[in-house]
Structure formats: structure tokens, C-alpha cells
Amino acid sequence: MLRWQWVAAALIVALAAGAVAAARAHGERERLARRLLATPPGEVVEHPTLVRFAFTEARPLFAQHCAVCHGADMRGTVALGAPDLRDSVWLYGDGSVYDIERTILFGVRSGQSKSHNVTDMPAFGARGMLSDEQIRDVVQYLLKLNARPHQAEAAEDGRVVFYGKGDCFDCHASDARGDSDYGAPDLTVNVWDSGGDPDSLYRSIYYGRHRIMPAWLGTLSLEQIRALAVYIHVLSHPARRGSQAAAG
Amino acid sequence: MAQSESIQATRPRFGARLVRTLAHPRLATTVLPACGVVLGLAAAGASLFRPVARPLTSVPPGYVALVDQKGVLMSDFIAQTQSETGADFADTSPQERRRVLREMIDQELLVQRALVLDLPETTTEVRETMASAVNAQVEAPLLALEPTDAQLRAFYDAHRARYTLGGTMTVHDLLLHFGGYADADQTLAQAEVDAAEAVYQLRSGAPIDYVMEHYGFVDSGRVDNTEQLEFAAKLHLGAKLYQVATTLGDGEVSDPVAMADGVHVLVMDRRRPPRPADFDSVRNTVYSDYRAAESARARAENLRILRSQARILLAPGQSE
Numbered sequence: 001m002l003r004w005q006w007v008a009a010a011l012i013v014a015l016a017a018g019a020v021a022a023a024r025a026h027g028e029r030e031r032l033a034r035r036l037l038a039t040p041p042g043e044v045v046e047h048p049t050l051v052r053f054a055f056t057e058a059r060p061l062f063a064q065h066c067a068v069c070h071g072a073d074m075r076g077t078v079a080l081g082a083p084d085l086r087d088s089v090w091l092y093g094d095g096s097v098y099d100i101e102r103t104i105l106f107g108v109r110s111g112q113s114k115s116h117n118v119t120d121m122p123a124f125g126a127r128g129m130l131s132d133e134q135i136r137d138v139v140q141y142l143l144k145l146n147a148r149p150h151q152a153e154a155a156e157d158g159r160v161v162f163y164g165k166g167d168c169f170d171c172h173a174s175d176a177r178g179d180s181d182y183g184a185p186d187l188t189v190n191v192w193d194s195g196g197d198p199d200s201l202y203r204s205i206y207y208g209r210h211r212i213m214p215a216w217l218g219t220l221s222l223e224q225i226r227a228l229a230v231y232i233h234v235l236s237h238p239a240r241r242g243s244q245a246a247a248g
Numbered sequence: 249m250a251q252s253e254s255i256q257a258t259r260p261r262f263g264a265r266l267v268r269t270l271a272h273p274r275l276a277t278t279v280l281p282a283c284g285v286v287l288g289l290a291a292a293g294a295s296l297f298r299p300v301a302r303p304l305t306s307v308p309p310g311y312v313a314l315v316d317q318k319g320v321l322m323s324d325f326i327a328q329t330q331s332e333t334g335a336d337f338a339d340t341s342p343q344e345r346r347r348v349l350r351e352m353i354d355q356e357l358l359v360q361r362a363l364v365l366d367l368p369e370t371t372t373e374v375r376e377t378m379a380s381a382v383n384a385q386v387e388a389p390l391l392a393l394e395p396t397d398a399q400l401r402a403f404y405d406a407h408r409a410r411y412t413l414g415g416t417m418t419v420h421d422l423l424l425h426f427g428g429y430a431d432a433d434q435t436l437a438q439a440e441v442d443a444a445e446a447v448y449q450l451r452s453g454a455p456i457d458y459v460m461e462h463y464g465f466v467d468s469g470r471v472d473n474t475e476q477l478e479f480a481a482k483l484h485l486g487a488k489l490y491q492v493a494t495t496l497g498d499g500e501v502s503d504p505v506a507m508a509d510g511v512h513v514l515v516m517d518r519r520r521p522p523r524p525a526d527f528d529s530v531r532n533t534v535y536s537d538y539r540a541a542e543s544a545r546a547r548a549e550n551l552r553i554l555r556s557q558a559r560i561l562l563a564p565g566q567s568e
Binding site for chain 2: 003004033034035036037038041042098101102105109110111112113114120123126127128129207208209210211212222223226
């Protein structure tokens with residue numbers, strides 16, 4: 001055979017081998033995606049192979065769709081009120097794969113009836129429900145709850161407002177530890193999605209907070225959403241990060 | 249051997265032969281373009297005649313059931329089970345899960361049946377719920393934007409007439425029937441003449457009871473002749489009579505007002521007009537109104553877009 005015929009033959013064999021390898025890889029990917037979704041959400045993290053697959057799928061998805069609000073480092077964006085996803089504090093649910101998945105599926109105040117939308121933080125100041133002084137007193141009370149430097153007398157006045165005219169305990173609970181059914185934050189763990197300095201706390205109470213998160217059902221596939229949920233869950237649970245190490 | 253070597257030495261390389269072949273006039277002007285046309289048509293034809301996706305014969309991952317190819321999400325099943333039982337999904341019994349799943353499948357069947365029956369076209373409640381759901385999605389992004397004090401104040405300034413405090417009136421609404429209404433047999437013209445005379449008497453100091461008995465007036469029943477808030481009086485009197493009432497001071501009598509139920513004469517005992525509310529005292533109302541206005545604006549814009557994309561035909565003689 002002439003030289004060019006050997007080259008052509010080798011090229012055809014290489015192309016064929018590449019096609020077979022690609023088909024096998026695609027098939028393996030599809031198999032893992034089905035298994036990721038078929039596994040009950042609470043059991044996925046017990047399978048390192050699935051966790052590894054979820055991480056591979058979720059990293060580019062997070063960068064493309066989630067980082068714009070939650071930050072490339074997943075530490076949140078105070079200006080947007082987008083929460084830190086790597087801590088163990090959750091507005092809705094308890095940070096399980098199921099709860100995270102549900103939030104991604106239907107969003108927060110997205111306009112969908114299945115979204116988290118029970119209530120929001122009222123604009124106590126803008127609506128004239130609390131005076132300027134009362135709001136500042138409540139801020140001092142919040143600082144006291146978090147063992148931060150505060151003005152004692154104002155904090156006491158703020159406590160009265162918290163349990164009285166402000167009705168803050170109605171959503172944030174009588175122990176101020178919040179209620180994940182409402183998305184009412186825990187006010188005692190010093191985690192503040194919209195900023196924890198006194199001015200930011202004041203603005204949160206004065207203007208209220210009505211953050212939204214879009215619903216991703218229909219935009220992302222169920223496999224992609226499950227992968228993201230697993231990814232976020234593992235990274236937010238220090239005990240789980242062993243499975244991340246195992247996943248590589 | 250020498251001959252073959254000489255042949256090898258004079259024969260052009262493969263690449264050069266390929267270029268020379270492709271550059272052949274007939275190949276370049278006819279064959280290659282023809283191949284391109286054929287390939288393009290084949291690709292278009294393949295997409296046009298692509299076979300319809302075959303129905304699923306097993307439930308895809310992420311779903312708990314398929315009802316006529318429509319999936320019931322596993323996540324929804326878990327949420328519904330937890331909601332109905334008040335327990336974590338893992339702690340629920342197989343019987344409870346079966347019951348919930350049966351209910352969800354029943355609901356899916358009913359929804360699909362509703363579409364077959366075209367209920368969105370024939371049932372008012374369904375239409376309204378669907379329209380509300382669309383509006384909720386349109387309004388959702390706006391609700392994240394908290395208005396500033398400056399925006400609220402600008403809204404208040406632009407709609408100051410809306411924001412008033414107080415305002416009461418004590419008014420009598422005397423009614424003279426006509427034209428067979430409530431057994432009255434006089435014409436409108438006669439009633440208006442009588443009413444004008446009655447007004448003259450009232451303005452001259454005649455008691456209301458005397459005028460009512462003498463001219464045949466009755467109490468309209470719209471107001472109870474005691475002090476009431478302006479907004480309540482407006483509701484009871486209606487827009488036309490309320491507008492007349494707002495022109496009256498204490499003790500004044502209106503001109504006759506002809507309406508469908510008869511000729512009305514208003515006698516104002518006492519009026520304390522509403523006064524403008526300062527911004528801080530109506531902040532909450534201004535905030536709500538601002539939000540409502542923003543939502544209305546979003547809905548209107550959405551409808552404008554939908555209309556621009558729709559082909560709407562009206563029957564002859566119809567307009568909107």
C-alpha cells in the first residue's frame with residue numbers, strides 16, 4: 001500500500017476508537033445521572049461515586065447560574081442578600097439535599113405557588129410601623145443577642161419592642177432563633193445575609209427584605225438540580241466533606 | 249527497481265495530487281457544489297421527517313409516577329407526604345405514602361381531564377386562577393425592589409388627594425318619587441317643580457318633617473341621618489349625591505337632583521371635611537399603594553407584550 005493509504009487507514013481507526021470511547025463515556029455519564037436521581041435524596045451522600053459525579057456536574061453549573069448571586073466562592077453577596085451557602089445556617093429547611101433541591105426547583109418568592117413564599121420582612125420604618133428610635137433600639141437588642149458591643153439601655157428598650165409593638169417574635173420565634181418554615185432567620189447566630197453592621201441591620205428593619213430566588217425547574221434538568229443540591233449540601237456540612245475528599 | 253525509483257521520483261506527492269484533483273474545473277464548479285446541495289437537503293429532510301418520540305414505558309428518575317406521560321415529581325411526593333402526615337418522609341408508613349400517591353395521581357387525572365374538557369375556556373374560577381398565577385409570576389421580581397423614602401414621598405405627592413384624615417357629615421337625603429315608582433303617579437317634571445318649591449321652603453327655615461309631609465318626600469334610606477364618616481357617606485349616597493353633598497356647608501340645602509329612583513334633596517346638618525394627611529401618618533397606606541401601583545404597571549406591561557404578539561380579531565361592529 002502507498003504511504004497515504006496507511007495514513008488514511010490509521011486515521012480512520014483512530015476516529016473509530018475515539019467515537020467508541022466517547023460513546024462509552026456518554027453512556028457512563030447517563031448511567032450515573034440516572035442513578036443520582038433515582039437514589040433518595042437523603043442517601044446520595046453515602047455513595048462516593050455519586051458525590052464525585054455530582055461535583056463534576058455541579059461545578060460548572062454553579063459557576064454559570066448561581067455564582068452571580070451567591071458568589072464564586074459560595075460565600076454569598078451581602079448587597080443582594082444572597083446567603084452564604086457554605087455555612088450551616090439555613091433560611092429554609094435544614095440544609096438537607098431534599099430541602100436544598102426543593103429551593104432550587106421552585107425558588108423563593110419566584111411567583112410559583114410551590115416556592116417559599118409564606119412571608120417576608122416587613123418595612124417597619126418605611127411603613128411607619130416603628131419609629132426611627134424604636135428601630136435603632138431593636139438593633140441594639142440584636143447586638144446584645146449576639147454578644148456584641150451594644151448600648152444596654154437601648155437594648156432593653158429594643159427588647160420591649162421586639163416582644164411588643166414590633167411583634168418580631170411572631171416570625172423570629174420567642175427565642176429569636178427563627179423559623180425555617182417561614183424563612184425567618186435565626187437572629188442569635190450572628191449570620192446576616194444582608195449585612196450585620198448596625199447600619200445594615202437598621203436598613204433591614206426600616207426597609208424590610210423581600211429577596212427572591214428564581215425557580216430553576218424548566219431551566220435546569222432534574223439531574224442538574226440534584227447535582228447542585230448534593231454539591232451545596234456536602235460543601236456546607238463539615239462532616240460531609242470527608243465524602244468530598246473521598247470523591248476527589 | 250531503477251524504473252520504479254524513477255517513477256516514484258517523478259510522481260507528485262499525495263497532497264499536491266489532492267489539491268490538483270480538487271481544483272479540476274469540472275469538480276470545482278459542478279460536483280462539489282452538487283454534493284453540498286445534496287447534503288444540505290438530506291439534513292433538512294432528516295429533521296423534517298424525524299420520528300415522533302416514543303412514549304415512555306418506565307418512570308424516569310426524579311419522578312414517582314407517570315400519568316399519561318405526565319410526571320409526578322418525587323420532590324412533590326415527598327413534600328406532600330410530609331405535609332399531610334406532619335412527619336419526616338423517612339418516618340412515614342408505606343400505607344401513608346400509598347394514600348398520598350393515590351391522591352396525587354387522582355389530582356393529576358382531574359387536571360388532565362380539565363384540560364380535555366377545556367375548563368379554562370368554560371369555567372370562570374379556573375380562568376381567574378390561571379390568570380392570577382400568571383400575574384403572580386409577572387409581579388414577583390418587582391416585589392424584591394424595596395421603595396426608598398424618596399420614592400414613597402414622590403408617590404404621596406403625586407396622589408395627595410387620596411390621603412386624607414377624618415371627615416364626617418350628618419345629612420338628610422329626601423326623596424320624591426315619580427312615574428309610578430313606589431306608587432308615585434306624578435311625572436318627572438311635576439316632581440321637579442314640587443322639589444324646587446320644597447327646597448325654597450327648607451331654605452326659608454321650614455322644618456324637614458313639614459316639607460316631607462306637605463310635598464310627599466320620603467327618607468331615601470341611603471343614610472341614617474346621624475354623623476358618619478365621609479367615606480361611608482360616599483358609599484351610601486353614591487358618587488353623584490356625594491359630590492352634591494360635598495358642596496354643602498352646615499345647614500345648607502341642595503338643589504333638586506333627578507335620579508332614576510326619584511328627585512333627591514340633600515339637607516346638610518353638619519359637615520367636617522376631610523383634611524390632608526401628612527406623609528408620616530399615612531406611610532403604611534402610601535407604601536401599600538405604591539406596591540400596588542408597581543404591580544399594576546408590571547401587569548399592564550405584560551399584557552401589552554402579550555397583545556403585541558397575539559393576533560386579535562374583532563367581529564364587525566365590536567370594539568374595545
